Amino acid sequence: MATKKKTFYCLRCQARFPMEHDPKIVVERTCPKCGSNSVRLETPTAAASRTEQQPIQ
């Protein structure tokens, strides 16, 4: 599967940002804002469950 840009969000600073994503390849992800590795793909469920959403950077 080709790599696609998806929206990720940081579980530390709540920043949202686009990043290359290929479900078959596991890569180290880092939040561009705070440098945390607690970065998660934003799924519709994940987005809905979050109270505050920051704009994509």
Added chain:
Amino acid sequence: MMDAGRHPKIELLVDSEVENVTGFVGNYRAQVRRRAQYVNTDECTVCGECEKVCPVVVPDEYQEGLSSRKAIYMPFPQAVPSSYTLSAEDCLGFNPIACGKCLEVCDKKCIDYDVQDEIFDLEVGSIIVATGMEVYDPRENDEYGYTSYPNVITSMEFERLICAGGPTEGELVRPSDRKIPMRIGFVQCVGSRSSSRGVPYCSNFCCMNTVKQTLLMAEHYPGSQSIVYYTDIRAFGKGFEDLYRRSREEGVRYLRGLPGKVQEDPETNDLVVDVENTVSGRLEKHRLDMLVLAVGLVPRKFEGNGSGKRSIDEILSLSHTSDGFVMEAHPKLKPVDAPTRGVYFAGCVEAPKDVKDTVTQAGAASGRAANLLSAGEVKIEAITALVNTELCAQCKICANVCPFNAIEAADKKADRFPNFIEAACAGCGTCAAECPFDAITMRHFDDQQIMAQIDALLVDKPMEKVVTFACNWCSYAGGDTAGTARLQYPPSVRLIRTMCSGRVDQSFIYHAFRKGAPMVLISGCHFSDCHYINAVTWTQKRVEKVWTKMEKLGIRPERLQLDWISAAEGQKFARVMREVDEMLRQVTEEEVQETIRILDEEEAKRLGSAA
């Protein structure tokens, strides 16, 4: 090379490829494909008659394409074995035989078009990977007009031109008009030390190679003018500074600054170079006969020939650093060892290096291999995995996740349980964490021991604790680095050491939350530093699963944090701990109690369904 070819205890398998490796340290079985040579190397007397009649002419790779060779040829004069070889790709055709002229003229009858590739097994105790590197291709970015101007050449091409065994027998000539270039410019760091073009690292050997080439120019062509464009000269080895000084004394000019523009005078094919001298701050224009690009080294692309074959790094489970070279078991203490026991590295497969360093590393690797073989037995750390066959459901997950191929998969039909090869097990614990039936125990890091640590640290004031799992090699050592550097981090952080973050079972995380932990942090090595090849990738996958489950259960995923901290990143360790401590303060007592209630219910359901 000739010595190696003649040595009674060295068997050279030329033009051969390792297609598979099974087994473990001291007991490897390698499947080797020896490609068909079509020429009997024992019988060939190198008379050269075949080469004379061969009608196919192709560029000679050994001479960097500066001269040509035939389809049947000697790769280079010192080739071992000293024999002709036939390139099947270049030959006019075997089936049906389209030419056959070489066969007709060979008196010894040592050419055979019907030879097939030979596949055989070798039993070996250890393996040394010395697959080398590749040279940066300046065509990719059309560096300094390399694809447009014939007199812009690479340092490799210069080396062939000035070599006595080269296409011009050591006579340096310009490719455009075969005149001797008397004004030569050398551009350093082509394809190296750039985040945007080529590779970001220093290729190590280029500076001294250029210094040597300027000395050769001064020696072969007195009166020639050489100018070296550089960002900084790295002459750090033994005797290198002397060589650099000699080069300057010979009149070679070293100008700090890389050319901004290179143009060709169409009438003379001379090159006009615009460069900023960063020492004087002035723009200079130089007219040169030839420009030599000191191209850097890039990691060899391991490819499985596009035919579904596995490449050597896949076969041996080699991991790579971020720059693409293979990663050693430990940069200081095991610089020639692969993470897989019994596998060693030599040369540029591990990092760019010059001949001296390559020979040193090759000596070290062969010494390590000889130590292993002469010992007769292998001593390993007692931290290995054990399977409980009563709990095992023969699902094969453990064999799939093991980075070291240390587990022979179970077979439900044959009622065979997974076989743990203890000599190959490195003790990362990924299999134990991934086993859905809790059938695998890690010696010294078993579930009960880790659960007991979680219980102990949460027994008193759990609301003030961050349960932190730290891997032995990187993040735990990062904590040490923070401590020795006297960097302060909050006392709320309580570390539980595991050999690898891959050992952190989902049940440990849920157990910590059930025991009242407001925050859990999992920390491990950066992907490129993982001491267990790719075990850390399983950590990330697992944490992502836990985040999803926490979300479904109504627990904030933010309460589980993940960070990769290397042993040198003491500052990052302290910063992460401060940030997580800050997050700890946002977790309320009610939230923790609600989490405990949810997880207790989940646990009750799980036990109910299991019963």
